Each structure stands twice: as C-alpha cells, then as structure tokens.
Amino acid sequence: MKILKIVFKNAFRHKLRSLLTATGIAIAIIAFGLLRTVIDAYYIGIEASSDTRLITSNAVSLTFFLPISCKNKIEQIEGVSKVCQSFWFGGTYIDQKNFFAQFAVEAESFVELYPEFVLQEDQKKNFLQERNSCIVGRKLANKYGWEEGDTFRIVGTIWPGDWDFVIRGIYDGRDKATDESSMYFHWSYIDERMEQTSPGRAGRAGWFYVGLNSRDDIVRVSEEIDAMFKNSMAETKTETEKEFQQSFISMVGTVINAVRIISIVVIAIILLVLANTMIMTARERIGEYAVLKTLGFKPSHISSLIFGESLTIALFGGLLGLGLTLIIVKRFGAFLENNMGGFFPIFEISNTTLSLAILAALAVGLIAAIFPTITAVKMKISDGLRQIG
Amino acid sequence: MADAIVEVINVNKSYKRGAQKIPVLQDIDLSVPEGDFIALMGPSGSGKTTLLNLIAGIDKSDSGEVRVSGTDIAKMSESNLANWRSRHVGFIFQFYNLLPVLTAFENVELPLLLTKLNKQERKKHVEAALDIVGLGDRMRHYPNQLSGGQAQRVAIARAVIADPTLIVADEPTGDLDKDSAEEILTLLERLNKEFKKTIIMVTHDPRAAESANVIRRLDKGVLLNGAKA
Numbered sequence: 024m025k026i027l028k029i030v031f032k033n034a035f036r037h038k039l040r041s042l043l044t045a046t047g048i049a050i051a052i053i054a055f056g057l058l059r060t061v062i063d064a065y066y067i068g069i070e071a072s073s074d075t076r077l078i079t080s081n082a083v084s085l086t087f088f089l090p091i092s093c094k095n096k097i098e099q100i101e102g103v104s105k106v107c108q109s110f111w112f113g114g115t116y117i118d119q120k121n122f123f124a125q126f127a128v129e130a131e132s133f134v135e136l137y138p139e140f141v142l143q144e145d146q147k148k149n150f151l152q153e154r155n156s157c158i159v160g161r162k163l164a165n166k167y168g169w170e171e172g173d174t175f176r177i178v179g180t181i182w183p184g185d186w187d188f189v190i191r192g193i194y195d196g197r198d199k200a201t202d203e204s205s206m207y208f209h210w211s212y213i214d215e216r217m218e219q220t221s222p223g224r225a226g227r228a229g230w231f232y233v234g235l236n237s238r239d240d241i242v243r244v245s246e247e248i249d250a251m252f253k254n255s256m257a258e259t260k261t262e263t264e265k266e267f268q269q270s271f272i273s274m275v276g277t278v279i280n281a282v283r284i285i286s287i288v289v290i291a292i293i294l295l296v297l298a299n300t301m302i303m304t305a306r307e308r309i310g311e312y313a314v315l316k317t318l319g320f321k322p323s324h325i326s327s328l329i330f331g332e333s334l335t336i337a338l339f340g341g342l343l344g345l346g347l348t349l350i351i352v353k354r355f356g357a358f359l360e361n362n363m364g365g366f367f368p369i370f371e372i373s374n375t376t377l378s379l380a381i382l383a384a385l386a387v388g389l390i391a392a393i394f395p396t397i398t399a400v401k402m403k404i405s406d407g408l409r410q411i412g
Numbered sequence: 413m414a415d416a417i418v419e420v421i422n423v424n425k426s427y428k429r430g431a432q433k434i435p436v437l438q439d440i441d442l443s444v445p446e447g448d449f450i451a452l453m454g455p456s457g458s459g460k461t462t463l464l465n466l467i468a469g470i471d472k473s474d475s476g477e478v479r480v481s482g483t484d485i486a487k488m489s490e491s492n493l494a495n496w497r498s499r500h501v502g503f504i505f506q507f508y509n510l511l512p513v514l515t516a517f518e519n520v521e522l523p524l525l526l527t528k529l530n531k532q533e534r535k536k537h538v539e540a541a542l543d544i545v546g547l548g549d550r551m552r553h554y555p556n557q558l559s560g561g562q563a564q565r566v567a568i569a570r571a572v573i574a575d576p577t578l579i580v581a582d583e584p585t586g587d588l589d590k591d592s593a594e595e596i597l598t599l600l601e602r603l604n605k606e607f608k609k610t611i612i613m614v615t616h617d618p619r620a621a622e623s624a625n626v627i628r629r630l631d632k633g634v635l636l637n638g639a640k641a
Contacts, residue, residue, distance in 0.1 A: 025518070025525050032513035314509040317470055318570075319498020319526050321491060404470040405462075411507050 026324060030331030033308070034339075041336055044300045048340025048387065049347060051293035052380050056348035058286035059376040062279055064359075067200045067369050076136060077233035077241065078267040079248050082258040088227040089257045091214075100247050102240035103233055107132035108210055110229030114177035114186060116167075123163055124205040125177065127213050128232075136234045139197040140207075146171065146192030154212050158192035160203030169193070182213055184220070200369055233261070290383050298391040301333045305395030312399045313407025322400040329399060333392035334385065341384025348372060348380070417577060417610050418444035418467055423476030425462055425633075436462045438633045440476070449604040449611045451624035458630040460614045461582055467612060468501050468580045469493045481577055498526045502571030502609075506583035508563040510555040516542065516566045517551040523574040541569040545599060561592025568599055572609065579603065581613040585620045597623040 035041050079097065081087035088110070097106045112125035130151050134142065142150070142158060150156050159169060169175070174189045188208055196203045210228070217225040235244060245261040252259045262270070305312075312325050349372060356370035420442040426435045436459045444450055452460040465471035466478050469485045478486050480500060488496060502523075503509075510519045517538055524534045542548050545565040555563050564584060571579055581600065585593035601623050603609045613624060621627050629636040 025521070028518075029511070029513060036513055310509070311511055314503075314505070314511070315522075316494065317468075317497065317503050318523050319494050319496075321494050405465050408470075408505070408509075411505070411509060 026327050027331065030328060030335060033304075033328065034332045034335040037304075040300060040303075041339075044297055045336050045340035045343060047296045048293050048337055048384060049344035051289045051387075052341050052344025052384055053348045053351065054289045055286045055383060056345065056372055056376055056380050057351065058282050058289075059379065060348075060352055060356075060370060060372050062282055063373050063376065064370050065275070065279060073264050075235055075238050075241070076264045077235065077245055077248070077261050078230050078264055079233055079259045079261040080230035080267075082249075082260040085229065087257075088229060089231070089259065091226045091228055093252065093257065093259070094228070094231060096251055097231060097233060097248055100244055100251070102236050102244050104236050105132045105136050105232075105234035107136055107232040107234075108228035108230075109133075109232060110210070110213075110227065111181070112177075112179070112208075112213070113181045114179045116175065116177050121167075124202075126205060126207050127210040128207050129210050130207075132234075133207060133232070136232050139201045140194040141197050142192045142194050146194075149191040153189065153191060154209055154215075155186075155188055156191035157188045157206055157208035158194050159190055159206045161193055161195050162203040163206060164190070164193045166204075182217070182224075184216065186212075232264075290387065294387045294390055297333065297337060297387055298394065300336070301329065301391045301395045302398075304332065305329055305399050309399065309402060309407050310411035313402065313404050313411070316404050317408070325399050326396045329396045330389065330392040333395075334388035337384045337388025337391070338381075341381055341387075344384070345377065345380055415446055416443040417446040417448075417481055418442070418612070419477070419479040420463070420467065421477040421479070423463075423466060423473045423478060425459070425466065425471075425473045436633050437466075437473070440633075440635050442628065442635060444610060444612060446610055447604070447608045448626060449601070449624045450613070450626045450628060451621035452612065452614045452628050452630060453616060453618075453621050454630035455616065459633040460630045463630065463635075464580050464582055464612060464614050467578075468503065469497050498523060498574065500577040502574070502576040502579040504564070504567050504571050504579065504581035504584045506586040508555070508560075508567040508587075510563055510566055510570075512555050515552050515554055516547060516558065516569075519555070519566055520569045520573050522570060527574065537573055538569075541573045542566070544572070545569045559592065560588050561595050564588060564592070564596050565599065568596070568603070572603060572607070577610065579609050579611045581611065583615055583617075584613060585615065585617060593617075593620065 079089070079093070081089050091108060094106050094108055097103060107129045109126050109128045112127050114125055115121070116123070134140070134147055134151070140158070146158070150158050164170070167175075169190055171190055171193060174187060177186045177188065178184075179186055188206075194203070214225050214227075233244070233248070235241065241263060245263075248261040249259050312328070315325065315328075352370065352372045359370045420440050423437055423440040424435070425437040426433050428434070440463060442463070452463060454460045462471065466473050466486075467480065469478075469480075469488070473486055476486070477484050483496070485493060485496060510516075511522070514522070520538045520541055521534055524537060529537065539548065539551070542551055545568050547562060547565055547569065550558060550562060550566075555566070558566065564587075571581075584600065585596050588596060597620055600611055600613065604611050604625075611624075613620070615621050
C-alpha cells in the first residue's frame with residue numbers, strides 16, 4: 024500500500040514533466056481513437072449490409088450499365104424472390120457542396136427488399152403511387168430541414184436536366200448502422216424521360232438488387248446469374264451485398280491501411296517519449312533506489328516503483344486522451360453524420376477501440392519501464408550510493 | 413570482553429578499471445565486540461567506506477570472511493542479503509538519503525514495511541523512534557522542510573526503527589555544521605550507551621571519531637593498529 028503511495032508521489036514529483044508526458048500520451052490516444060473510429064465508420068456500412076441479398080452489376084465495372092432486360096431473366100432463376108434495378112443518380116442539390124447519395128430504384132421491390140428502411144404504411148403507399156416522389160433518410164431530412172410533402176429540385180449531371188421531387192417519406196434506420204443519409208426515388212421517373220429525350224440511355228440499370236428465398240441459395244444463384252450472362256454483351260458479376268460493400272472499401276484499402284499504420288506509429292512515437300521520460304526519471308532516482316535496496320527492499324519492490332510510476336503516467340494520459348476522444352467523437356461525429364453521412368453514417372467510438380486505446384496506453388507504460396527497471400535492478404548498491412551528494 | 417559481533421577475517425577487495433586491478437582493501441582483519449562504538453578513519457580513498465559496505469552487506473569481498481553475529485554474509489545470495497540487511501543493519505549516510513516525497517514519519521516507517529507489523533504497530537514504533545531523536549513534533553514534515561541536523565536525526569530514527577544488531581554510519585556529520593554535528597554525535601553516543609547498539613562509523617573528522625570507544629585507521633587499504641579514543 025505504501026509502495027503505491029510512493030508510486031503516486033513519484034509520478035507527479037516533476038509535475039510539468041509528467042504533465043507534458045501525459046499530454047503527449049493523451050494526444051496519441053486521441054489520434055489512435057479517432058483514426059480507428061474513422062476506419063470503423065468506413066466498415067460500418069458492411070456490417071449493416073445483408074448477406075441474403077445479392078447485387079448483380081456489370082462484370083467490367085460499376086460504371087458500365089446492364090440492360091434492364093436482365094431483370095426478367097434473373098427473376099426466373101429458382102430461389103430468387105425479388106429483383107430491383109437501381110443506379111447512381113449523382114445530381115446536384117442547389118450547390119455541389121450539398122452532396123448526398125441519390126439512387127434511382129424500382130420502388131415496389133425496393134421497399135420489400137429493404138425492410139431496414141422503416142417507413143410508415145401511408146408513406147410507403149404515397150411513395151409507390153407518385154412517379155416523382157422520393158424517400159429520404161432522417162439525417163438527410165434533418166440536415167436540410169425537409170418535411171414530408173416538401174419539394175426540391177436536383178440538377179442532373181450524369182442524367183441531364185432539372186429533376187423535381189416531392190418527399191413522400193422520411194425513413195428511419197431499423198438498426199443503428201443503417202444509413203439515414205440517402206435519397207431513393209423511382210427508376211422509371213428517369214427512364215421515361217430518357218426514352219423521350221435520349222432513347223439510347225433508357226432501359227438501363229447500374230445494378231440489380233436480388234432478393235433470395237434462402238441464404239443457402241447464395242452461391243448457387245450467384246453462379247447461375249453470372250453463367251446466364253456469360254459471353255453476352257453484358258457479362259455480370261454477382262456478389263452478396265456485403266462483398267459488394269467490401270469491394271468499395273477495397274478501393275480505398277490503401278488509404279485505410281495507411282491510416283491503420285499511422286495509428287500504430289503514433290503509439291510507437293509516444294512510447295519513445297515515455298521511455299525517455301522514464302529513463303531520465305530512473306537515472307535521477309538511482310540514488311534513492313540504492314538507498315531502498317540498502318534498507319532491504321528487493322528488486323521486485325524497485326520494479327514495482329518504476330513500473331508503477333510509468334503505468335500511472337501512461338494511464339493518466341490514456342484516460343485523459345480517452346475522455347477527450349469521447350468528447351471529440353461526440354461533437355465531431357454529429358457534424359460528420361449530418362454533413363458527410365454518405366461516408367460516415369455512424370461516427371461512434373466502439374468498445375473495441377476504447378479497450379484498445381487503454382491497452383495501448385498500458386502497453387506503452389509497461390514497455391517504457393522495462394529498460395530503466397533493468398538498469399535499476401542490476402545496479403550495485405555501492406555504485407548507486409556513490410551518485411548521491 | 414563482549415563477544416565479537418563483527419569479524420572481518422583476511423578480507424581483500426579490489427576494483428577493476430579497464431584491464432587494471434586496483435586493490436582497495438588488503439588482508440583486513442577486524443573484530444568489533446558487541447556494544448562497541450568504533451570509528452574508521454583514514455584519508456580519502458583509503459578504503460574505509462568500502463570496508464563499511466562489506467560489513468553492512470552491500471558489497472562483497474574478493475576473498476576472506478565477513479561474519480556478523482556468526483553469519484558469513486559474504487556467502488549469502490543477494491535476496492537473502494537484502495532480508496538480512498533489513499533485520500540486522502541500520503544505515504546512516506552522509507547526505508541523510510531520505511526520500512523527498514515522503515514525510516519524516518513515512519521515511520522512518522520504510523524499513524518496517526518489510527516486516528509483518530500492522531499499521532498501528534508501525535505507527536507506535538515510528539513515533540517512539542522519532543521521540544528518541546527529538547523530532548516527535550516534525551513527523552509530518554518533508555525532508556526539504558527540515559534542517560540538515562533534523563534530516564540526519566530522521567535518518568538515525570530510520571536506522572534504529574527495526575532494532576538492528578548493528579548501525580553503520582558513513583560520515584554522518586560530514587554535511588553538517590558544528591552544532592548539528594555535535595547533536596548527531598551525542599545521539600549516536602546515546603544509542604551506543606543507553607540502547608547498547610553496536611556502531612561502526614566512518615569519518616575523517618577527528619572530533620567525530622572522539623565519540624567512539626575505538627578508532628581504527630586505514631591507509632591505502634591496510635588497517636593500522638587500533639587505539640582507544
């Protein structure tokens with residue numbers, strides 16, 4: 024118990040030095056926590072995606088379309104419950120900075136395939152009935168102050184023209200991870216105008232959502248779809264929604280790996296800082312350790328003092344950093360969810376990240392104490408006493 | 413004559429400086445009877461502190477025996493030696509060597525943390541020891557709030573708290589003014605006479621050495637003949 028008291032008193036004997044070191048650790052933990060939270064936010068879309076829905080897209084690239092005629096053929100495959108065509112619209116709402124995801128979908132099958140987008144029955148009914156209607160996520164509606172019945176215009180970029188929409192539903196996510204920052208509207212609204220203005224661009228889908236009766240059919244149905252269109256003008260690539268999301272992530276995989284490495288490098292740097300502090304501290308106290316050894320204190324006691332002091336500073340910095348990370352994530356996360364919901368539908372620090380941050384702080388504390396402990400324990404008492412005075 | 417509590421028999425000790433071996437103590441024989449107060453004198457580098465360290469079990473000789481209360485401490489492992497020191501030796505250093513983050517009370521309590529005494533028992537012992545050295549009213553003071561003489565008295569209280577067989581003092585008055593040095597020497601004499609503590613003191617101050625019953629001189633690692641103070 025008394026050893027613990029000495030540990031605490033020693034840890035803050037040089038207040039400024041300990042505070043600066045702890046602040047360094049806190050900053051490292053903040054960086055570590057935030058970087059990991061960014062990575063988690065990227066992956067949260069994957070967690071939310073279903074592995075009982077398939078996505079069939081052009082085998083060449085997502086930027087290539089598939090003919091709508093594929094839909095009927097896919098529907099004929101045994102085990103397929105529903106097929107919904109979709110494409111990325113990519114229009115501008117007032118200004119380019121107002122970016123949010125816009126998807127043209129075949130509305131009837133979409134609302135059945137995506138029960139995680141929770142709509143009231145009358146909203147669903149109104150959405151299905153009106154050709155230029157749309158549904159928007161709660162976060163997106165909140166961001167622009169939209170309410171049911173509001174109208175707005177989007178200027179097409181990929182699909183030229185002015186497109187007016189009326190909001191017929193504001194959906195809530197069934198799960199926390201469900202995206203509430205996107206807009207969905209009728210595929211036919213675009214397609215019909217394309218037929219009139221650019222017939223060559225009509226009858227296209229960016230991809231098909233394919234619902235299955237059973238999860239057991241995933242492999243067979245995927246293979247059958249792709250086999251069906253093999254050697255055609257539009258060969259397909261069918262994968263689960265999870266895999267589809269992962270392929271998006273893999274596009275930025277290098278960046279994510281870089282972020283991961285940076286988060287570890289930050290911890291490694293602060294390890295050096297704390298190790299330096301502990302080496303200086305142990306060197307200063309070598310005489311005191313010699314006195315304690317003289318009095319009969321054993322290497323285990325000396326180790327406890329040095330490890331305890333290092334862990335105290337590391338833990339203090341770690342907890343400080345964690346507290347600040349929680350505050351930053353809460354405030355900054357709300358901003359990101361509202362303004363960059365497409366990329367960060369949920370920006371929350373996970374329990375895993377919290378645990379890893381504390382473990383990292385403790386690991387830094389432990390590792391930093393190893394060298395000075397070895398030095399102090401191996402030191403001959405007479406050598407240590409000679410350094411006093 | 414009382415039995416010898418410390419017996420140093422044919423001890424040699426040298427240090428290595430690079431490839432060179434420098435002898436520090438040569439063929440030392442010393443016997444200290446129980447309850448004696450002996451002063452080791454000699455010029456700097458004569459080996460007196462090294463001899464004290466050997467007797468106190470904080471350094472080991474190259475050859476020979478160091479027996480304290482019949483136990484050859486030169487043959488003990490480091491761990492056993494640490495236990496032995498905590499029970500049998502009280503240390504007084506020139507620069508007091510108190511832990512600055514602990515109060516006078518806590519510094520004196522340190523050796524007792526290695527015993528099985530409970531908090532109340534430790535408190536009783538510490539208060540008694542601080543009363544003996546006349547610092548009962550300075551228990552909550554930190555070392556930097558004490559004068560040199562007071563700090564050394566705290567160190568003496570720490571040295572006697574575990575009721576050791578032997579007290580070793582390395583230049584206990586070396587960092588003190590004349591009055592404080594007198595106080596410390598008086599206290600050591602009292603510990604010797606009143607509490608029957610065996611004391612071995614290293615000093616190069618003749619006035620300090622006069623407090624001892626016996627003065628032994630070291631010169632270039634050789635122990636010269638003894639003389640009564």
